[in-house]
Amino acid sequence: MEKAFDPYLRIDDVTVDRSDVEMLRAIDDCGSLSGAADALERSYPRLQQRVVALEQSIGPLVERTRGGADGGGSSLTETARELLVRFDRLVAAYEGVARVDETALSGPVVDRDGELATVETSVGAVLAVAPADAARVAVTIRSDAVSLHAPSEVPRPEGTSVRNRFSGTITWLDTGAAVVRVGIELERDTNSDGAEPPELVALVTRQSVETLELEPGRSIVASVKATAARGIARDELDAVSTDAN
Amino acid sequence: MEKAFDPYLRIDDVTVDRSDVEMLRAIDDCGSLSGAADALERSYPRLQQRVVALEQSIGPLVERTRGGADGGGSSLTETARELLVRFDRLVAAYEGVARVDETALSGPVVDRDGELATVETSVGAVLAVAPADAARVAVTIRSDAVSLHAPSEVPRPEGTSVRNRFSGTITWLDTGAAVVRVGIELERDTNSDGAEPPELVALVTRQSVETLELEPGRSIVASVKATAARGIARDELDAVSTDAN
DNA sequence: CGCCGATATTCCATATCGGAAACAACGATG
DNA sequence: CATCGTTGTTTCCGATATGGAATATCGGCG
Numbered sequence: 001m002e003k004a005f006d007p008y009l010r011i012d013d014v015t016v017d018r019s020d021v022e023m024l025r026a027i028d029d030c031g032s033l034s035g036a037a038d039a040l041e042r043s044y045p046r047l048q049q050r051v052v053a054l055e056q057s058i059g060p061l062v063e064r065t066r067g068g069a070d071g072g073g074s075s076l077t078e079t080a081r082e083l084l085v086r087f088d089r090l091v092a093a094y095e096g097v098a099r100v101d102e103t104a105l106s107g108p109v110v111d112r113d114g115e116l117a118t119v120e121t122s123v124g125a126v127l128a129v130a131p132a133d134a135a136r137v138a139v140t141i142r143s144d145a146v147s148l149h150a151p152s153e154v155p156r157p158e159g160t161s162v163r164n165r166f167s168g169t170i171t172w173l174d175t176g177a178a179v180v181r182v183g184i185e186l187e188r189d190t191n192s193d194g195a196e197p198p199e200l201v202a203l204v205t206r207q208s209v210e211t212l213e214l215e216p217g218r219s220i221v222a223s224v225k226a227t228a229a230r231g232i233a234r235d236e237l238d239a240v241s242t243d244a245n
Numbered sequence: 246m247e248k249a250f251d252p253y254l255r256i257d258d259v260t261v262d263r264s265d266v267e268m269l270r271a272i273d274d275c276g277s278l279s280g281a282a283d284a285l286e287r288s289y290p291r292l293q294q295r296v297v298a299l300e301q302s303i304g305p306l307v308e309r310t311r312g313g314a315d316g317g318g319s320s321l322t323e324t325a326r327e328l329l330v331r332f333d334r335l336v337a338a339y340e341g342v343a344r345v346d347e348t349a350l351s352g353p354v355v356d357r358d359g360e361l362a363t364v365e366t367s368v369g370a371v372l373a374v375a376p377a378d379a380a381r382v383a384v385t386i387r388s389d390a391v392s393l394h395a396p397s398e399v400p401r402p403e404g405t406s407v408r409n410r411f412s413g414t415i416t417w418l419d420t421g422a423a424v425v426r427v428g429i430e431l432e433r434d435t436n437s438d439g440a441e442p443p444e445l446v447a448l449v450t451r452q453s454v455e456t457l458e459l460e461p462g463r464s465i466v467a468s469v470k471a472t473a474a475r476g477i478a479r480d481e482l483d484a485v486s487t488d489a490n
Numbered sequence: 491c492g493c494c495g496a497t498a499t500t501c502c503a504t505a506t507c508g509g510a511a512a513c514a515a516c517g518a519t520g
Numbered sequence: 521c522a523t524c525g526t527t528g529t530t531t532c533c534g535a536t537a538t539g540g541a542a543t544a545t546c547g548g549c550g
Binding site for chain 1: 498499500
């Protein structure tokens with residue numbers, strides 16, 4: 001099972017999607033609409049009509065010239081270039097979500113302050129952003145939002161905005177080119193009878209692995225910002241699972 | 246301009262998207278395919294064919310019964326329910342990206358270790374995940390990935406996996422129901438001549454605002470994990486901008 | 491003034507989508 | 521045991537959207 005998405009920017013009536021961005025890039029590269037149509041193996045009419053449609057909502061995107069020794073050509077306006085950058089940033093942000101591991105912890109909401117909920121899980125109370133009407137939620141924690149600390153160097157709660165803290169033991173490392181996935185078996189809460197040992201995955205740099213001397217068996221403290229922990233309503237079912245990729 | 250996305254899960258050949266999930270939910274609610282078709286105002290044949298198509302790739306999703314006093318009916322299998330939960334989690338994760346502020350810092354790549362790049366920005370070196378071929382990148386930092394610390398309580402670099410650290414002054418607070426957006430004017434790097442004062446936005450809980458006594462004018466240290474800072478290639482243009490919503 | 495390469499426009503083939511209608515299964519009911 | 525009602529299954533047809541071939545238009549340059 002593979003996570004994916006189609007990002008788009010909605011501007012007034014039109015939606016700018018992947019193929020539109022691809023089209024603008026091709027126009028920029030080729031210097032003409034017809035060239036872009038050839039390069040993308042799309043028909044010229046549709047491509048040109050699409051440009052017109054986008055421009056009706058967004059404003060001038062392509063500066064067109066006809067005639068001349070080379071027959072003319074087209075170049076992107078500043079508006080179009082800004083659009084491309086916007087889209088790239090959007091994709092980068094979403095891409096991060098798609099490529100990163102997530103850990104889910106579920107349990108009942110025991111306290112609530114607006115959209116901020118305290119969830120009782122098998123590893124203790126977790127503070128997370130959750131829909132206001134949910135009585136039981138599954139909290140999703142992205143591995144790139146998990147920070148690790150040496151047990152002796154844990155920041156005092158009074159001095160940091162990070163609100164969730166878990167103690168655990170490293171069980172495995174998955175070393176990549178520059179980043180390392182770290183599997184952590186969390187300490188269960190004292191009054192919890194959970195069957196499955198709750199696991200948390202963190203994504204850290206290889207340099208952090210060396211600095212903190214991370215290795216299987218070592219005790220570690222993981223921290224997660226409440227605003228990075230997102231809960232979804234889960235009023236029927238119940239499970240603790242880790243979702244690889 | 247509005248960010249949006251269409252999430253989907255790809256399983257073998259089929260992609261299950263929003264409408265598929267909506268369909269399965271309706272089947273669950275109504276207890277029959279025909280009821281779901283009525284509720285969604287979709288034609289029965291297409292709906293039924295879609296269920297069959299999904300099942301061919303994913304496996305049994307709907308337990309169907311024909312005949313009986315009530316004419317029969319359908320209920321979801323465990324596979325289908327798990328699919329719904331998966332999808333909810335996916336949406337929650339993407340939703341977080343769409344709703345959160347982002348700060349972009351750009352500059353040249355001065356060092357690189359695989360997909361991890363050190364980027365020279367107007368506020369100093371930033372460690373971020375970036376495409377391997379980019380010489381100049383824009384680093385995007387989501388506000389929910391920014392942690393704040395009292396200047397006297399900054400964790401030692403040797404004891405934490407958090408690699409980016411910025412000093413700054415709080416310039417504004419936007420207090421919501423439970424969470425607060427914090428605007429921070431970053432200290433410029435000594436040898437930088439940047440024109441715009443670089444601004445970082447952090448998203449923290451209201452309780453953190455009280456604990457850290459956050460208010461305009463106060464000095465603060467912001468930290469960001471390298472794996473949560475994502476860079477995009479930006480080899481032509483150059484700007485520092487903050488993108489609200 | 492004709493040429494050339496590019497931009498606009500018209501029109502048609504095709505695939506996809508959605509729905510109406512007929513058909514089959516099955517248990518309750520009399 | 522025939523009938524009935526509800527639901528699942530299948531077939532077929534029309535509407536809509538998508539993509540492309542052919543055509544017309546433009547304008548500097550030689």
